[in-house]
Amino acid sequence: MHFSIKTSIEAYKLFLVLHLISTPFVFEMDAQTALKEVYFPKSVNTISRSISFQNKQTFELTDIGIYASNEFQGARLNDFKKLNDSTVAVFIEPENIPINNSAYYSFLIWAESEKEIYLNFKYPSKYKHRYRPKIKRVDHGWKKLKKKDVIKDGNGAIIKIHVDKTPILVSAQELSTSKATEKWINTLVSGREDYVHLLSAGKSKFQRNIPVLDIYKGSKQGKPIVVLLTRQHPPEITGFFAYQFFLETILEESELSKTFFEKYRVLAFPIVNPDGVDLGHWRHNGGGVDLNRDWAVFNQPETRNVATFITNSKNDGGGKIILGLDFHSTYKDIFYTNKTRAKTAMPNFIPQWFKSLEKNIPNYEVNENKNDSKTPNTKGWFLYGHDAVGITYEIGDSTPKRKIKLIGKVSALEMMRILVENSE
Template identity: 55%
Template sequence: MKFSSQYVVLSICIAYLFLGCSSVKTVPFENYVDTDSKKVYPQVKTTYSLEDKGVFVSNEFDCARLNGFNQLNDSIAIIDIYPENGPINNSTYYAFKAWSKLPKDYYFQFKYPKGYKHRYIPKIKRNNVWSVLDASKMYKQDSIVTVKLSLTSDPIIVAAQELQSSKEVKDWYTNLMKGKEDYVRLESFGNSVLGRNLPVLDIYKGSAQGKELIVLLTRQHPPEVTGFFAFKAFLKTVLEDSKLSEAFLNKYRIIAFPIMNPDGVDLGHWRHNANGVDTNRDWSKYNQPEIKQAVKYITKQAKKYDNRIILGLDFHSTWHDVFYTNKIRENTTLPNFIEDWFAALEHEIPDYKVNEASGNSTKPVSKGWFLYGHNAVGITYEIGDKTPKGSIDRMGKVSANEMMKILTNR
């Protein structure tokens, strides 16, 4: 049987389309992490009650995490909190509503699986206002934490951190874009495991052609809200109507991912996506759809407009403020950026000292992907669990301004 040359070429093109065209280059790391999908144990959505006490709790809302509710004695109830699966790090996240038939104080004791302990000071949302639980209402005996809550018939939310659901994130970036639509373009880079939209903001003025590219991302880990607050302050500053922002966005392009793991966020997960995987260990083989689609989007956009990736900032939260950096800097896209940026932060913020933890990424995390995959500077920008909002806003604003100054003056 004879085949025409045109048929052979067409067959090769079709095979390439299905086998190679949609693929992206994997990035090797020293230490492999298994990011194949794992079994997840979903929480049962329900309202629990202690009828004889007239006390109720519920997890029937986005971002909730509550796995059981039982009476311990006349004045204390047990709150059961379990992760979505394991092994998992000690981000013992919780969020529930609580109320009572009659006004009363009631005690709630947190119960976690063996090996995990309480991490977050409770945040209380009452009358649509968030506050931190007063220290006098929190009691610790060995590893057991009990809190006293003042209840009424109006439900309060008790959570490890302020809630920022995928809807609230959408409301934020939609409002942020108003009046800026000519240079802030909202797109979707795909869908999560459960079909939630994955939004991305494509930001530049003039033409995208040939501009160097900065990538910003956040909410890979659901409870890490303080890092998201820094991301918000950072991006808001970049988009301010200023001469600095004008000059910066005429020279550079930003791709910003405001919520990388919407399933994990809305499901109230401690750390993982709906497939039970830490997405910030998937920046090598891209087994999870959120990371695979983000990498495809970045790669496609950079290639289409001849953009060189020079910097990636991944906003997270941990026990304290810290910047995780790679030691390899010479011959990268911005060999002096980290030193110049940190020096500028210390100069601009009174009594501030940068806390840097430097080490080349051995696990497949985003900062390593920027380095090994693109020879670009990658930084994990971590904000402490207890860092006050005012400090977060100041840090986000100053760090954005100093980044723009350094890069604009190159």
């Protein structure tokens, strides 16, 4: 027998060597099936930073009989203090700084007896009041506070509201939590289970689900892919409304929609940042980072999971990603596009689409800002990573809902029409 200790050590060494060789190989396979780092001209540090949590509580100003609460998903109220018998200071802080000025707030308020009171908004210096309050009373829809009840706008904003024993919701924008979003998703899937496949792209930092709808009729093999994203930035609700009208329109089961889903596949992510939404964040995710700057290195679980899901879907189905629309809100309606067009899957899509929007929406002029992305956002990831058309689809903070509905609907119909015509 020559099986000595020495041989077994050699065997062990060999095993180690093989293991060491195979381990990075396995990792590389993972990285390949998952994500490639995409080059952007300007890098942004997206390593997690700490965020501060609100103390969930009921604020009781017993001597003036006024109460407020932040004990619900999507709330933001950091402190609540009496200034005088009819005026209360409402302290609102972001999750961390520096941060874009999306001064979001949302809280319940009520009083022992019916009265008019004044709310004086206090933000950390350098941040400003941005959103005119939306009010929700029990059994009523959302209403924007009347202009005459905004006593002072801008810094140190003061508003007048009517309160009584029944709590009302005062919110920077209409509230739509992750739960409400999942409920809406279920209505979309219901009755369409044969072609609307509800899946999960994984979990957020704080373990919330990131839902995705994988939509195609018949086989997904070889079908070009359109990606629809929204709510990387929690308070950007008007962009989310446009997203809802857009998605509902492509699922209307018209002749056009039927033909569209026979030729194309859609991956729809209706809530990319569920932690930020439910924690009432101004802009960032649970890792304290602007997710729409993390599309190069994918430090955050939300961006990493969504990008991996898109990449794996493309690899499994064998179809190219041709278009990515990412819905947001800003001060006015605007489409941010890339200047580079020729090498993309659809070099003429943008001018065709915008022309048809102007033709089909009365008195509408497309506001376009054309620039290849510099910082790592989705628009750039679609271009640099996939040679796809990438567009940041922005709706104004105060664009009326009927106009959002029209833009959302027409943009969906015209996208389907152009894509169907292009495929013939």
